[in-house]
Amino acid sequence: MTRQQLFDKIKEKESFLCVGLDPDWNRLPKHLLDHDDPIFEFNRQIIDATKEYAVAYKPNIAFYEALGSKGWEALEKTIDYLPKNTFRIADAKRADIGNTSNMYAKAFFDQMDFDAITISPYMGQDSVTPFLGHERKWGILLAATSNAGSFDFQDLLVDNNSEKLYERIIRKSADWGNPNNLMYVIGATRVETLISIRRQIPEHFLLIPGVGAQGGDLEQVCKYGLNKQCGLLVNSSRGIIYASDGEDFAEAAAQVAQTLQHQMAGFLSRYLK
Amino acid sequence: MTRQQLFDKIKEKESFLCVGLDPDWNRLPKHLLDHDDPIFEFNRQIIDATKEYAVAYKPNIAFYEALGSKGWEALEKTIDYLPKNTFRIADAKRADIGNTSNMYAKAFFDQMDFDAITISPYMGQDSVTPFLGHERKWGILLAATSNAGSFDFQDLLVDNNSEKLYERIIRKSADWGNPNNLMYVIGATRVETLISIRRQIPEHFLLIPGVGAQGGDLEQVCKYGLNKQCGLLVNSSRGIIYASDGEDFAEAAAQVAQTLQHQMAGFLSRYLK
Numbered sequence: 001m002t003r004q005q006l007f008d009k010i011k012e013k014e015s016f017l018c019v020g021l022d023p024d025w026n027r028l029p030k031h032l033l034d035h036d037d038p039i040f041e042f043n044r045q046i047i048d049a050t051k052e053y054a055v056a057y058k059p060n061i062a063f064y065e066a067l068g069s070k071g072w073e074a075l076e077k078t079i080d081y082l083p084k085n086t087f088r089i090a091d092a093k094r095a096d097i098g099n100t101s102n103m104y105a106k107a108f109f110d111q112m113d114f115d116a117i118t119i120s121p122y123m124g125q126d127s128v129t130p131f132l133g134h135e136r137k138w139g140i141l142l143a144a145t146s147n148a149g150s151f152d153f154q155d156l157l158v159d160n161n162s163e164k165l166y167e168r169i170i171r172k173s174a175d176w177g178n179p180n181n182l183m184y185v186i187g188a189t190r191v192e193t194l195i196s197i198r199r200q201i202p203e204h205f206l207l208i209p210g211v212g213a214q215g216g217d218l219e220q221v222c223k224y225g226l227n228k229q230c231g232l233l234v235n236s237s238r239g240i241i242y243a244s245d246g247e248d249f250a251e252a253a254a255q256v257a258q259t260l261q262h263q264m265a266g267f268l269s270r271y272l273k
Numbered sequence: 274m275t276r277q278q279l280f281d282k283i284k285e286k287e288s289f290l291c292v293g294l295d296p297d298w299n300r301l302p303k304h305l306l307d308h309d310d311p312i313f314e315f316n317r318q319i320i321d322a323t324k325e326y327a328v329a330y331k332p333n334i335a336f337y338e339a340l341g342s343k344g345w346e347a348l349e350k351t352i353d354y355l356p357k358n359t360f361r362i363a364d365a366k367r368a369d370i371g372n373t374s375n376m377y378a379k380a381f382f383d384q385m386d387f388d389a390i391t392i393s394p395y396m397g398q399d400s401v402t403p404f405l406g407h408e409r410k411w412g413i414l415l416a417a418t419s420n421a422g423s424f425d426f427q428d429l430l431v432d433n434n435s436e437k438l439y440e441r442i443i444r445k446s447a448d449w450g451n452p453n454n455l456m457y458v459i460g461a462t463r464v465e466t467l468i469s470i471r472r473q474i475p476e477h478f479l480l481i482p483g484v485g486a487q488g489g490d491l492e493q494v495c496k497y498g499l500n501k502q503c504g505l506l507v508n509s510s511r512g513i514i515y516a517s518d519g520e521d522f523a524e525a526a527a528q529v530a531q532t533l534q535h536q537m538a539g540f541l542s543r544y545l546k
Contacts, residue, residue: 022373062369062376068384069345076342093393096335096366097420100295103335111341120366120393122415124422142395147370149397152445156431156438165429165438172425 001087001115002136003180003205007229009055009085014265016230017257018056018089018207020237021046021078022063027242029249039067039074042249044081046241049250053261056087056233058207079112087233089207090114093142095123101130109137116140118185118207121169125176132177139182143170143197146187146210166193170200179203186225188217188234194224202227209235211260218260222267230272236260274360274388275409276453276478280502282328282358287538289503290530291329291362291480293510294319294351295336300515302522312340312347315522317354319514322527326534329360329506331480352385360506362480363387366415368396374403382410389413391458391480394442398449405450412455416443416470419460419483439466443473452476459498461490461507467497475500482508484533491533495540503545509533 001009010016023039035041047057059078064071082088090108094117095101108114116138119128131139144154144166154166163171170184179201186197188210197206206225211218211234218234225232236256244252274282283289296312308314320330332351337344355361363381367390368374381387389411392401404412416439417427427439436444443457452474459470461483470479479498484491484507491507498505509529517525 024376060369060373060376062367062373062380065380066376066384068380069342069349072342072345091369093369093396094335094366095393096333096364097418098422100333100335103297103333103339107335107338107341111339120368120395122393122395122426123366123418123420124425124427126420126422128422145370145396147396147399149399149401152397153395153438153442154397156441157433158429158431158438159434160430161433165426165431168429169426 003229006055006087006205009087010230013053013055013261014268015053015055015261016232016234016264017054017260018058018233018235019046019050019054019240019257020091020209020235021057021059022237022241024063025067027245029245029247031247037074037077039064039071040077043074043078045250046253047082049254050240050257051083051086053254053257054086056089057082058089058091058235060091060237076112079114088113088115089140090117093118093120095120095127097123098126098130101127105130105134109134116183118142121173128173129176132181137181139177140207141169141173141182141184143184144186144190144193146189150187167196167200170197174201174204179205183207185209188221191217191220191224194221198224198227203229203231205231205233207233207235209237211236218263219267222271226267226271228272230268234264276502279328279360279478282360283503286326286328286534287541288326288328288534289505289507289537290327290533291331291506291508292319292323292327292513292530293364293482293508294330294332295510295514297336298340300518302518302520304520310347310350312337312344313350316347316351318523319526320355322523323513323530324356324359326527326530327359329362330355331362331364331508331510333364333510349385352387361386361388362413363390366391366393368393368400370396371399371403374400378403378407382407389456391415394446401446402449405454410454412450413480414442414446414455414457416457417459417463417466419462423460440469440473443470447474447477452478456480458482461494464490464493464497467494471497471500476502476504478504478506480506480508484509491536492540495544499540499544501545503541507537
């Protein structure tokens with residue numbers, strides 16, 4: 001999917017919501033466990049319930065790998081089931097030497113037709129660029145993540161204290177790709193960084209995890225993160241897919257997704273002229 | 274496998290060789306393509322041919338994921354086939370928020386019974402520690418890798434130029450685990466760093482990729498890297514598994530592995546008193 005196509009979809013749905021498909025076997029609604037493939041059935045119902053409100057879906061690959069080859073099959077079925085006009089992100093946080101990153105690109109872009117994959121920057125240019133040369137496909141590079149441990153290394157001052165590590169990573173990697181094939185992960189807990197990041201990269205899309213059903217953080221993210229082509233994909237995983245653990249889990253998920261979409265529609269009309 | 278068990282195995286085999294099982298479909302010997310599962314058949318023959326000379330095996334997960342659920346099945350069969358007294362490393366370079374890293378640990382330690390998994394440090398403590406709390410299991414943290422891009426960020430001077438990023442990562446993470454559950458990846462191309470790294474962490478095992486059939490580099494690695502319990506696992510992937518692309522690929526692999534093992538036996542007796 002191109003940047004223009006993604007922006008068109010955002011305008012049409014008045015939403016930049018990404019739904020994280022992270023199905024934890026131990027948190028599945030009990031009545032699904034009789035199905036042949038409970039993980040896929042869970043995803044299928046979540047997708048059906050939320051597709052009106054979401055422009056993107058993001059399966060975190062760990063939750064499938066934890067189930068072995070059966071989990072991998074459920075992932076393949078899920079990506080096939082996702083509507084073709086949604087933006088499909090493999091949250092995989094991969095990267096390896098060039099030869100090997102090529103194999104990961106093959107896995108997620110060719111074998112499974114994802115639109116994008118999240119990438120870890122630590123191994124540098126030749127581990128990242130293999131994800132950037134595929135038409136209408138995207139690499140999404142970790143920059144400032146949302147977890148507590150993100151401060152261990154990402155905010156270290158580098159080279160005579162001239163900038164933080166994640167700023168250096170953004171600055172260097174922006175030359176490896178461009179706003180049409182490269183996005184960045186900025187945690188919703190890092191709102192204070194969005195102002196300077198938007199100065200550095202005004203055009204790139206940012207994938208923002210860590211927003212729940214609370215509108216407060218979302219407003220801050222929008223205020224400092226939105227650009228002329230929206231430039232944001234805001235993800236919610238557990239807040240949506242585990243909104244209820246009963247038979248009404250899909251309706252409950254729809255309700256949370258709808259609430260977020262309504263808020264997003266408001267922010268788009270307020271900040272996006 | 275405990276550190277003592279690993280060291281006992283190294284002494285018994287007079288080897289600290291790790292064989293990288295990275296089967297690229299396009300490089301498989303042609304006569305294997307008729308098999309039901311060419312990837313597994315390739316691995317099976319490589320394992321049989323090299324197990325006398327190797328103490329460890331390291332499948333890089335990308336090569337299996339590139340083939341979808343069939344690749345994942347071949348990986349599961351490979352790990353089941355590996356002799357139980359070898360050290361089995363999932364070269365996966367994973368790490369995510371704590372909740373998700375737990376899922377990866379489940380995938381590789383419970384679902385597949387690997388002894389160790391390689392980890393990317395960028396997301397910090399809560400992304401790494403989920404791999405360190407499993408009895409007889411290991412996390413292997415990327416520090417200074419062997420690829421060209423490793424210099425993009427890993428060698429940046431941090432905090433008033435007091436140390437390099439990879440040194441900071443080693444120093445901080447050494448407190449998250451200990452020499453019985455944590456190893457580090459140091460590329461064979463980084464021999465000059467081994468002296469200072471051994472000062473920082475004299476006891477930890479290091480996983481050294483990037484050594485081919487050439488004895489020169491190996492000698493340098495041994496001179497500066499060996500410690501009282503060996504403390505090294507030296508990996509060769511393509512140099513062994515693609516030593517020949519004909520029907521004699523397994524014999525050719527055995528020969529390269531044997532040569533490396535002989536060199537290692539010499540270095541062990543020279544440097545390990």
